[in-house]
Amino acid sequence: MIFKSGPSRLLFTLLIIVALSIVALDLTFNKFREGKAYLNLVATPLQWLVDLPVKMAGGVSDVVVSRATLIAENDELRTEAILLEQKVLQNATLASENRRLRTLLNARQKVEEEVQMAELIGVSSDPFQHEILINRGEQDGVVIGQPALDSGGIMGLVVDLAPVTSRVMLVTDSRSSVPVQLLRTGFRTLALGSGSTTELKLDHIPNTEDIRIGDLLVTSGLGGVFPMGYPVAEITEFRQEPGRSFAVVRARPTATLDKSRYLLLVQQVNGLKRLESE
Amino acid sequence: MSDQASGGGFFVTLATFLLAITLSQFPLDSSLQWFRPDFVLLVLFFWLIWAPNRVGLVYAFFIGLLLDLMRGSVLGLGALSLTLIAFITQLLHSRLRVFPMLQQSFVLLLLVGLNQLIYYWMQGLVGNSADTLLFLLPALTSALLWPFVFMTLRRLARSLDLN
Numbered sequence: 001m002i003f004k005s006g007p008s009r010l011l012f013t014l015l016i017i018v019a020l021s022i023v024a025l026d027l028t029f030n031k032f033r034e035g036k037a038y039l040n041l042v043a044t045p046l047q048w049l050v051d052l053p054v055k056m057a058g059g060v061s062d063v064v065v066s067r068a069t070l071i072a073e074n075d076e077l078r079t080e081a082i083l084l085e086q087k088v089l090q091n092a093t094l095a096s097e098n099r100r101l102r103t104l105l106n107a108r109q110k111v112e113e114e115v116q117m118a119e120l121i122g123v124s125s126d127p128f129q130h131e132i133l134i135n136r137g138e139q140d141g142v143v144i145g146q147p148a149l150d151s152g153g154i155m156g157l158v159v160d161l162a163p164v165t166s167r168v169m170l171v172t173d174s175r176s177s178v179p180v181q182l183l184r185t186g187f188r189t190l191a192l193g194s195g196s197t198t199e200l201k202l203d204h205i206p207n208t209e210d211i212r213i214g215d216l217l218v219t220s221g222l223g224g225v226f227p228m229g230y231p232v233a234e235i236t237e238f239r240q241e242p243g244r245s246f247a248v249v250r251a252r253p254t255a256t257l258d259k260s261r262y263l264l265l266v267q268q269v270n271g272l273k274r275l276e277s278e
Numbered sequence: 279m280s281d282q283a284s285g286g287g288f289f290v291t292l293a294t295f296l297l298a299i300t301l302s303q304f305p306l307d308s309s310l311q312w313f314r315p316d317f318v319l320l321v322l323f324f325w326l327i328w329a330p331n332r333v334g335l336v337y338a339f340f341i342g343l344l345l346d347l348m349r350g351s352v353l354g355l356g357a358l359s360l361t362l363i364a365f366i367t368q369l370l371h372s373r374l375r376v377f378p379m380l381q382q383s384f385v386l387l388l389l390v391g392l393n394q395l396i397y398y399w400m401q402g403l404v405g406n407s408a409d410t411l412l413f414l415l416p417a418l419t420s421a422l423l424w425p426f427v428f429m430t431l432r433r434l435a436r437s438l439d440l441n
Contacts, residue, residue: 008335015335015339016358042344053304125303126349128401129349
């Protein structure tokens with residue numbers, strides 16, 4: 001037999017100690033996490049491989065799509081473009097008006113943001129961990145803590161980096177919390193991830209607070225991670241329970257967290273630095 | 279000649295592990311995700327029984343590390359649990375070899391359950407709390423899948439004359 005005296009207990013103990021020290025290092029040292037970005041490069045080819053069938057399915061459907069569908073889609077996009085153009089026209093006037101009012105009020109200029117497009121290449125396989133993998137990494141200038149959004153609103157923020165990929169924790173992850181503000185009243189609070197993919201919860205809301213179903217929550221800009229004014233979620237439930245000191249408040253994320261394949265990474269340009277360089 | 283055979287064996291084994299890791303990360307609908315069998319552990323279990331001189335604790339450790347990188351969990355978690363599972367399998371090795379398939383399935387059920395418990399317990403330390411026991415479902419699906427995995431991999435191993 002191969003094991004004359006059973007498996008090696010010494011080797012086992014050694015490996016367990018090594019594994020535990022790696023866990024401890026990963027949890028405590030920032031330097032280690034920076035090095036881990038390069039280690040993540042090992043996993044990148046495999047992650048591309050996992051995404052390949054999905055990509056190929058998309059490619060096939062691109063090839064076999066019919067002329068009629070294309071024409072219909074084209075029409076739809078054209079009308080949407082006209083609508084959006086009209087909004088942009090208004091936007092320019094509003095922006096200049098806003099700037100003038102802000103100078104009148106002597107307020108600080110709004111921080112400008114630059115965005116970068118990214119494509120989703122993987123989804124976390126662990127049902128308790130709401131994370132997605134995107135095809136932009138350290139080499140594209142992505143940093144940890146950078147917010148990501150889609151056309152609907154805030155999706156999450158970058159939590160892990162590799163040279164050419166990075167991992168985004170979605171707002172519904174149970175570790176996530178986003179500083180938000182009720183658009184209608186200006187009430188500030190935190191939107192916490194509930195662990196369910198379609199729900200956010202708001203804790204410690206007084207029973208007397210003026211919240212209605214359908215109210216929009218936007219980022220408040222406090223905390224310095226998420227830029228101000230992007231939609232996060234819509235209130236779906238506001239229940240006052242007389243026996244409890246706080247109300248039960250639930251919201252649904254406005255970003256399509258489980259469907260968006262393209263997302264935007266927001267780069268906050270520091271207003272002061274920009275002025276100095278100009 | 280034997281060197282060549284073991285060299286080929288190395289690549290085939292690695293390929294099965296890579297395939298298992300790919301399958302374990304393949305996007306599934308969120309409701310189906312709970313049922314996803316633990317492919318990596320299935321493959322590891324097979325090679326630990328079939329080729330114990332080639333696949334051992336160190337192998338399990340590195341596969342665990344790779345798995346951690348793939349799923350983005352805390353580095354070392356997978357290495358820790360897979361090393362432990364490999365150790366238990368090695369302890370039971372001489373018995374597992376002669377067990378009928380059904381009994382092997384039962385041992386696998388316990389091992390995958392243990393693996394899931396360790397993983398989610400450690401994730402809980404990091405702050406990801408698991409509020410249902412649904413995460414134990416992979417133990418059941420893995421045990422059900424074991425006969426198929428065993429027969430497929432055995433055919434592969436026999437046809438390539440690996441051991």
